[in-house]
Amino acid sequence: MAAPTPLSISIIPALESDITILAEINALSRLREAITAFYFSDWPDLSSMNKFFTARITTYFQDPNASLFKLTDSETNKILGFACLVFSSGVTSKIGADPGGSFAPPKGFDVEFARKVTTLMSEEISSLAVLAQYQGKWLGSQLLKYCIEKADAVRLPTYLSALPRAHGLYKRNGFVDVDHVDLDLRDFGGDLRCYGVLLHVA
Numbered sequence: 001m002a003a004p005t006p007l008s009i010s011i012i013p014a015l016e017s018d019i020t021i022l023a024e025i026n027a028l029s030r031l032r033e034a035i036t037a038f039y040f041s042d043w044p045d046l047s048s049m050n051k052f053f054t055a056r057i058t059t060y061f062q063d064p065n066a067s068l069f070k071l072t073d074s075e076t077n078k079i080l081g082f083a084c085l086v087f088s089s090g091v092t093s094k095i096g097a098d099p100g101g102s103f104a105p106p107k108g109f110d111v112e113f114a115r116k117v118t119t120l121m122s123e124e125i126s127s128l129a130v131l132a133q134y135q136g137k138w139l140g141s142q143l144l145k146y147c148i149e150k151a152d153a154v155r156l157p158t159y160l161s162a163l164p165r166a167h168g169l170y171k172r173n174g175f176v177d178v179d180h181v182d183l184d185l186r187d188f189g190g191d192l193r194c195y196g197v198l199l200h201v202a
Contacts, residue, residue: 008073008074008075009071009072009073009074009080009139009142010071010072010074011069011070011071011072011142011143011146012069012070012072013067013068013069013070014068014069014070014082016061018070018079018082019054019057019058019061020054021079022053022057022068022070022079022082022129023050023053023054023056023057024046024050024053025079025080025081025082025129025130025131026049026053026056026057026082026127026129027046027049027050027052027053028046028131028132029081029129029130029131029132029135030049030129030163031043031044031046031049031132032132032165033163033164033165036049040052056127057084057127060084060086060126060127063086065086065087066084066085066086066126067084067085067086067087067150068082068083068084068085069082069083069084069085069143069146069147070082071083071130071139071142071143080130080131080134080139081128081129081130081131081134081139081140081143082127082128082129082143083125083127083128083129083143083144083146083147084125084126084127084128085124085125085126085147085150085151085158086124086125086126087151087154087156124158124159124160124161125144125147125158125159125160126160128140128143128144128147128160128166130143140166140169141169141172141173144169144170144173145173148173148174158175159178160175162175
C-alpha cells in the first residue's frame with residue numbers, strides 16, 4: 001500500500017474520541033513484534049490487546065503532563081499513527097512497575113512478564129505507533145521528529161524504551177543507547193532478547 005506524500009499528512013492533537021482507533025493502531029502495530037506473544041496469552045487474538053491499549057491511552061488523556069498527537073492523511077482524514085509525549089521533572093527508571101498506570105490489566109495480560117521489562121522514564125515518548133501497512137515508509141520518522149521538536153523547544157532531553165523491531169528507527173533519528181534490560185525469555189518459553197532505553201539530547 002502506497003504511503004501518503006509528505007504534503008498530504010498532518011500531525012495534530014489527538015482527541016478522546018480517537019481512543020478506540022488509537023488503541024487499534026497500537027495493537028496492530030505490536031502484532032508482528034515477537035515479544036507481544038509473551039505479554040498476551042491469547043495472542044494473536046486482538047481482544048486483550050485492544051482492552052489493554054484502550055485503558056492505557058485513556059490514562060494518557062487523564063494525565064496533565066501527557067500530550068497525544070495523531071498522524072492523519074489529510075485527503076482521507078484516516079488516522080495512520082500516533083505518539084504520546086510525557087513531560088516530567090527528573091529521570092526515573094523503575095523496572096518492576098505495572099505497565100500503563102493504575103488500571104487493572106485485562107484477562108490474558110501477563111503482568112509478571114511486563115514487570116520484568118517495563119521501563120518508565122521522564123521526558124518520555126511513551127507510545128509511538130503506525131499502522132503496519134505504513135511502517136517503513138517514513139511516517140514513524142515524521143511522528144518521532146515531531147516529538148523531538150516539541151521536547152527541543154523546551155530544551156528537554158527525550159527518552160524512550162525501544163522494542164527490537166523499532167530500535168533502528170530511533171538510532172537513525174539521533175537517539176543513543178544509554179541503558180538496556182536483558183531478559184531471558186526461556187523462562188517464558190522463548191529465546192534471549194534485549195530491550196534498550198535510548199536518549200535524544202535537546
